[in-house]
Amino acid sequence: MSFLTSLFKSNRFGADADALYAAIVAAARRPAWYREGRVPDTMDGRFDMVAAVTAIALIRLERDGAVGNAAATRLTExxxxxxxxxxxxxxxxxxxxxxxIGKMVSALGGRLTAYREALAADGTEGGNAFEDALRRNLYRGEDPGAEAVAYVAAGLRRVEAGMAVQLVPALLEGHIA
Structure with a gap:
């Protein structure tokens, strides 16, 4: 970060989310997502995977009220x-x-809503809502096969579980699992 950027960057929301975002990107770039999960290893596919892990993090941060909302704002930035x-x-x-950027933020918001609703529905409707949301959003309507979707869904649920046990300060330090 340059001197001028650090001088004018607002810190009103608390700690930066740079370490958290770096951990999200590292998690989203794991080769297994693209190999076993058959996420397209393209610019769009990589964006979709980063958006998926970011959405999981934002869903986790929602649990912690003002502190979580502040961290979510920093993560979105x-x-x-x-x-x-x-x-x-x-x-x-x-x-x-x-x-x-407007389209990308809109896409992230759409995925956030879809994944939040699907993860909540999975607990009540037999467990397929998240996989369906992944087919629509991560795979953009393409069907990579049930095994690939199940692999990604299970992996994202593990990411979600890893984030669930972390406090916001630990998440901001990049501890997502």
């Missing part, structure tokens, strides 16, 4: 900063970066 950098690195011009 880290997500936006990273996506901005990724787009610029891919050659997207300044004029349209904002438009792309």
């Amino acid at each position: 880290a997500f936006v900063d990273d996506m901005d950098g990724q787009l610029r690195e891919a050659g997207v011009g300044d004029v349209v970066v904002g438009k792309h």
Whole structure:
């Protein structure tokens, strides 16, 4: 982080979520998601996987009221900063970066809602809602096969369980499992 960035960056929400976001990206880039889980190893597929793990983290942070909401805000800011950098690195011009970021944040919000509702429904409706949400969102309507979807669903549930036992300060330090 540059001196000017650190000078003007707001810290009103508490600690930065950079370590948490780095842990999320590392978790989302595990080769097994793309191999066994058959998540497309493309720019879109990698975005979808980062969005899935980020959504799981945001769902976890919702449990902790104001502290969790502040951390979720910081995490979302880290997500936006990273996506901005990724787009610029891919050659997207300044004029349209904002438009792309808006679409990405909207996609993250849609996945957050879908995964939150599906995980809640799994406890009451027999357990297929999360897999269905993954097919619609992570796989964008494609069917990679039941085994691949089950692999990713189980893996994301393990990520969720790992985050569930961590306090917000530990999550912000990047301890997600």
